Amino acid sequence: MQSANANVALSKFRIYFDNKTRSNSLQIRNTGAEDVKYTAELALNNMTEDGSIYSVGEDQYDATKFLRFSPKRGTIAPGERQAIRFALRKPQGLEDGEYRAVMRVISELAPTEGGNVNLASKLAYNIPIIVRHGEVFVESSLEEPSVVMHNGLPHVEVWQTRTGNRSLYGNFIVEAEDGTEIGVLNNVATYRPLQRRKVLIPLQNPVKGPVTIKYVENSKFGGSLEDSVNLTIN
Structure with a gap:
C-alpha cells in the first residue's frame, strides 16, 4: 500500500x-x-x-x-x-x-x-x-538553473520544458562535483499541454561550487528520458 x-x-x-x-x-x-x-x-x-x-x-x-x-x-x-x-x-x-x-x-x-x-x-x-x-513522444530540457530561498530554506530552481503529445513524470537529483547527492525530489509531473514547469529541489546538504542537476523519467510509467544541466553555486 x-x-x-x-x-x-x-x-x-x-x-x-x-x-x-x-x-x-x-x-x-x-x-x-x-x-x-x-x-x-x-x-x-x-x-x-x-x-x-x-x-x-x-x-x-x-x-x-x-x-x-x-x-x-x-x-x-x-x-x-x-x-x-x-x-x-x-x-x-x-x-x-x-x-x-x-x-x-x-x-x-x-x-x-x-x-x-x-x-x-x-x-x-x-x-x-x-x-x-498510439505513438507518443516527448522532448524536454532543463533550463535556467539557480539557487533560491523557499520557505526559508535553500532550493535549486530549474525550469523543465516539454514538447510532444505526452506528459513527463520522474525524479530530480542534485549532485556535487564528487557525486554526493545534495538534493532529491521524486515523482514530479509536467503535464501536457504545459510547455514548461518550474521545479524546486530542496538542498539537504548545501555546498559551493559546481553541481549537476539530473532528471530521470520513471520507467514504470512509460518514460525513458534522461537530462541534466550544470550550475555553479557561489
Whole structure:
C-alpha cells in the first residue's frame, strides 16, 4: 500500500494505461478499528507552471469518457480491502497521444449505532489516471538553473520544458562535483499541454561550487528520458 493515513491505505498513487492495457485496479484498505465509508468519482484537473493543480470542468485531453469503474461507493470493515476496477474503452479514430483523468476517493468513518460520525475523519485522495494511445513522444530540457530561498530554506530552481503529445513524470537529483547527492525530489509531473514547469529541489546538504542537476523519467510509467544541466553555486 502506497498512501496511508490513520484509517485508509491506497495501493497506488498513479494509475497508468499504456497501449496494451485495457483494465486496472485500485485497492482501498481499512487500516483502522471502525468501518470506513468511501465514494469514488472521476474528475479533471490541470497544472500551472509552478506545479499547482486545479480542478477544471472540461479538458481537450479528457480520459473520463473512455473509463468505466466500479464500485463507486461502499463500506469497508476494519482490516478489509475493496478493489475499484477500471475498464478502458477507447473510441475509434482517437488521436494519438496522452489523455488524463483523476480518481477522487473520499473516505470517512461510518456512522456509529447512535448515528454519529467524526467529520474530522473525512479525507479526500486524488489519484492521477494516465491513458496513452498510439505513438507518443516527448522532448524536454532543463533550463535556467539557480539557487533560491523557499520557505526559508535553500532550493535549486530549474525550469523543465516539454514538447510532444505526452506528459513527463520522474525524479530530480542534485549532485556535487564528487557525486554526493545534495538534493532529491521524486515523482514530479509536467503535464501536457504545459510547455514548461518550474521545479524546486530542496538542498539537504548545501555546498559551493559546481553541481549537476539530473532528471530521470520513471520507467514504470512509460518514460525513458534522461537530462541534466550544470550550475555553479557561489
